[in-house]
Amino acid sequence: MFRTHTCGELKITDVNNEVTLAGWIQRIRNHGAMTFIDLRDRYGITQLVIDEDSSDTVKKQLTELGREFVIQVKGTVRERSSKNRNIATGEIEIGVVNITVLNSSEIPPFTIQDDTDGGDDLRMKYRYLDLRRNKVRDNLILRAKMAHAVRSYLNEKEFIETETPVLIKSTPEGARDFVVPSRMNEGEFYALPQSPQVFKQLLMIAGFDRYYQIVKCFRDEDLRADRQPEFTQIDCEMSFVEQKDILETFQGLTEYLFKEILDIEVTEFPWMPYSEAMEKYGSDKPDIRFDMLINDISDVVKGKGFGVFDSAEFVGAINADECSCYTRKQLDQLTNWVKRPQIGAKGLIYVKCNDDGSFKSSVDKFYSQEDLKIWADTVGAKPHDLILVMSGDREQTLSALGELRLEMGNQLKLRKKNIFKPLWVVDFPLLEWNEETERFHAMHHPFTAPKPEDIHLLETDPGKVRANAYDLVINGVEIGGGSVRIFDSELQAKMFGKLGFTKEQAQDQFGFLMNAFKYGAPPHAGIAFGFDRLVSLFAGLDSIRDVIAFPKNNSGRDVMIDSPSQIAQEQLDELSLKLNLKE
RNA sequence: GGUGGCGUAGUUCAGUUGGUUAGAAUAUCGGCCUGUCACGCCGAGGGUCGCGAGUUCGAGUCUCGUCGUCACCGCCA
Numbered sequence: 001m002f003r004t005h006t007c008g009e010l011k012i013t014d015v016n017n018e019v020t021l022a023g024w025i026q027r028i029r030n031h032g033a034m035t036f037i038d039l040r041d042r043y044g045i046t047q048l049v050i051d052e053d054s055s056d057t058v059k060k061q062l063t064e065l066g067r068e069f070v071i072q073v074k075g076t077v078r079e080r081s082s083k084n085r086n087i088a089t090g091e092i093e094i095g096v097v098n099i100t101v102l103n104s105s106e107i108p109p110f111t112i113q114d115d116t117d118g119g120d121d122l123r124m125k126y127r128y129l130d131l132r133r134n135k136v137r138d139n140l141i142l143r144a145k146m147a148h149a150v151r152s153y154l155n156e157k158e159f160i161e162t163e164t165p166v167l168i169k170s171t172p173e174g175a176r177d178f179v180v181p182s183r184m185n186e187g188e189f190y191a192l193p194q195s196p197q198v199f200k201q202l203l204m205i206a207g208f209d210r211y212y213q214i215v216k217c218f219r220d221e222d223l224r225a226d227r228q229p230e231f232t233q234i235d236c237e238m239s240f241v242e243q244k245d246i247l248e249t250f251q252g253l254t255e256y257l258f259k260e261i262l263d264i265e266v267t268e269f270p271w272m273p274y275s276e277a278m279e280k281y282g283s284d285k286p287d288i289r290f291d292m293l294i295n296d297i298s299d300v301v302k303g304k305g306f307g308v309f310d311s312a313e314f315v316g317a318i319n320a321d322e323c324s325c326y327t328r329k330q331l332d333q334l335t336n337w338v339k340r341p342q343i344g345a346k347g348l349i350y351v352k353c354n355d356d357g358s359f360k361s362s363v364d365k366f367y368s369q370e371d372l373k374i375w376a377d378t379v380g381a382k383p384h385d386l387i388l389v390m391s392g393d394r395e396q397t398l399s400a401l402g403e404l405r406l407e408m409g410n411q412l413k414l415r416k417k418n419i420f421k422p423l424w425v426v427d428f429p430l431l432e433w434n435e436e437t438e439r440f441h442a443m444h445h446p447f448t449a450p451k452p453e454d455i456h457l458l459e460t461d462p463g464k465v466r467a468n469a470y471d472l473v474i475n476g477v478e479i480g481g482g483s484v485r486i487f488d489s490e491l492q493a494k495m496f497g498k499l500g501f502t503k504e505q506a507q508d509q510f511g512f513l514m515n516a517f518k519y520g521a522p523p524h525a526g527i528a529f530g531f532d533r534l535v536s537l538f539a540g541l542d543s544i545r546d547v548i549a550f551p552k553n554n555s556g557r558d559v560m561i562d563s564p565s566q567i568a569q570e571q572l573d574e575l576s577l578k579l580n581l582k583e
Numbered sequence: 584g585g586u587g588g589c590g591u592a593g594u595u596c597a598g599u600u601g602g603u604u605a606g607a608a609u610a611u612c613g614g615c616c617u618g619u620c621a622c623g624c625c626g627a628g629g630g631u632c633g634c635g636a637g638u639u640c641g642a643g644u645c646u647c648g649u650c651g652u653c654a655c656c657g658c659c660a
Contacts, residue, residue, distance in 0.1 A: 029619050029620065030619095030622095031616055031617060031622075031623090032617070033616075034618070036618080036619055036620065038620070045620090049619095051618095052617080066611095067611095082618050082619075084619090087620085107593075108593095109593065109594070111610070113621085117594045117595050117609065118594065121590095121651080121653090122593095122594075171660095173660050174659085174660035175658085176659085194659095194660080221659040222584095222658060222659075224654085224655080225653090225654070225655090227659070340586075340587080340655090341586050342586070342654095342655050342656045443660070446660070447660090448660085499660095555651090555652085
C-alpha cells in the first residue's frame with residue numbers, strides 16, 4: 001500500500017501518529033519560510049506543512065511541485081495552531097518528513113475545484129480531470145448508492161437480476177436502432193437493444209416470475225439534456241400481476257429510494273388518467289408541484305364578436321395567482337415567448353383582475369366587465385390575479401398552455417427542486433395516429449395490452465382504445481413507464497395487424513415471441529425507470545450528463561475519445577461494407 | 584431536418600454607434616512573505632477576436648457562409 005490513511009480520515013485523536021498519505025496536490029500556499037500543501041484524494045483534503053523543521057531535501061523538492069502532481073508523503077500528524085472548521089480534517093495537519101513524487105502533472109486546462117473556471121466543452125474533453133471535482137464525483141457516488149438501493153429493494157422482493165444480450169435484432173417499431181455489422185454473417189446486422197423488452201417477456205414465459213436488470217439501452221435519436229444515445233434503465237417484469245400490483249411495487253421502490261437516499265418521506269402517488277393530464281396540464285407528464293390548471297373557457301367566450309375565439313376549436317385559460325401586477329413589458333415578453341416556433345402560438349390574451357374587482361384585458365373592445373367577470377369565475381380568479389388565454393386547435397392549444405403554465409411556474413418560483421411530487425399517469429391510449437406514415441403506431445410499444453373493456457373499439461375506433469399502460473412522473477419528469485403485456489398469441493397477432501404489419505412481417509420480426517406465447521405464457525406486466533433521470537432528479541440537476549461518467553455531447557459525440565470515428569478499409573472489407581457517403 | 588444562444592489570453596468573461604496599441608479576473612512564471620486554507624504584496628509573459636468571404640477609408644463589432652458547442656421543436660414504441 002502506498003498509504004496508511006486517506007486524505008479524509010485523520011482527526012485530532014491521530015495527533016503524533018506517523019502516517020503516510022498519497023494523493024493529488026490541490027493547491028500550494030507558499031509563505032516563504034513555511035509552505036502549506038492541500039493534498040486531495042476521493043475522501044477529502046489534508047493539509048501538509050513544510051517549515052523550518054523540514055529537511056533541506058523536502059524544501060528543495062517543494063520548488064518542483066505543482067498542481068495535480070501525485071505525491072506520497074510521510075510525516076507526523078499534529079494539531080493545527082489555527083484550525084479550519086470547514087473541513088473534516090481541519091483540526092490537524094501533517095508535518096512532512098518525506099515526499100515521493102509518484103507522478104508529475106502538466107498544468108491542467110482548468111482548475112480542479114468546486115467553482116471551476118472550465119466551460120462544458122473543456123470539461124468534457126478532459127472528463128477524467130472534471131471527475132476529480134467534488135460535485136461531479138458526488139453525483140456518481142449518488143448514482144452508485146441509488147443503484148445499490150435499487151438492488152437491495154428488488155432482491156428483497158425476490159426479483160432475479162438477469163442479463164440479456166446486447167447484440168440483438170433490429171425491429172421496425174419504435175426508435176431508430178444502432179446497428180452492428182456481423183462479420184461471420186455477411187450482409188447481416190445486429191441491433192443494440194432499445195430496451196430488453198422481448199427478453200424480459202420471454203423470461204416471464206420461462207417462469208422467472210420476477211426479473212430486473214440495471215441495463216444500458218440504445219436509441220439512435222437526437223439528443224436532449226435528458227436524453228443520451230445510450231442510457232440506463234431499471235428494467236423490471238413480473239408475472240401473475242395486474243396493473244395495480246406493478247404500481248404498488250414500484251411506488252414502494254420509489255418511496256424506499258427517497259427514504260434511503262434523501263431521507264425524506266414521499267408517500268402520495270396519485271393516479272391521473274392520461275386524458276385528465278392532457279386537459280388540465282396540457283402534458284402527459286404534469287408537474288403537480290403547483291396548480292394553475294388549464295380551464296376550458298370555450299363556451300363562455302364565444303359569441304361576442306371576437307373572431308379569433310369564435311372561430312377557434314378550443315379556448316383555454318390559466319390563472320396566475322397574484323400576477324395582475326405584470327407590466328405591459330412582461331406581458332409582451334410572455335406573448336413573444338409563446339409565439340416562438342417551439343411553442344408556435346399565434347398570440348396570448350390577458351385579463352388583469354384589478355384590486356377593486358374590475359378587469360383590464362387586451363380584448364376590452366369585445367368583452368364587457370360582466371363578460372370578464374364570468375371568465376374570472378370560470379377559472380377561479382380573484383382580484384390581483386392574471387388570466388392568460390390562448391386559443392386554436394384543441395391539442396396544440398392545450399400543449400401550448402401547458403408550456404406557458406410551466407414557464408409561469410418557473411417565473412413564480414413554484415418549481416422547487418427540493419419538493420418531490422410524484423404521480424402515476426394511467427390509461428394511456430393504446431395507439432397513436434401518425435400523419436407521416438398514415439398508420440397507427442403503438443404509443444407505448446406493440447406488446448401493450450388494451451384495456452379489456454376497450455377491445456371492442458379496436459375494429460371501430462382504434463384511436464379511442466385505452467391501454468393498461470402507465471408512467472411514473474415526478475416533478476414533470478417522465479421517470480418511468482410500463483404496461484400490462486399481451487400474453488395471447490392471437491391478440492398479439494391482431495395488434496401487429498393494427499400496426500400495419502403483414503402476417504409475414506409479423507412472423508419474421510416477432511415470430512419467436514408469438515411462438516413462445518403458444519407454450520404457456522403467464523399474464524405479466526412490467527415497467528422500466530430511466531435511471532439517469534432518476535439520479536439527476538435526486539441530485540437536483542436538469543441534465544443527465546452530470547450523472548453519467550462519460551457522456552456524449554449534443555451531436556452524440558464523445559469529445560474525449562473522439563468517437564464515433566472512421567474505421568480502416570480492412571475493417572470495412574472484413575465486414576463486406578462499402579461506404580456511400582452523401583456530399 | 585428546423586429555431587435560437589454562444590464562440591475574444593491556458594480558463595471564465597468585458598469590449599459602447601464600426602475608429603488609436605483589444606481589457607479584467609483567474610491560472611502560469613519570477614521576486615518577497617512563519618499560520619495560510621479563494622493566503623497576501625510586487626512584477627512578467629501570454630491574443631490567427633473559431634474559420635472563410637463580403638460591405639467599408641477602417642470590422643472583435645455589420646452581412647452571408649461554414650465549423651464547433653449548448654438549449655429547444657421535429658424525432659425519441
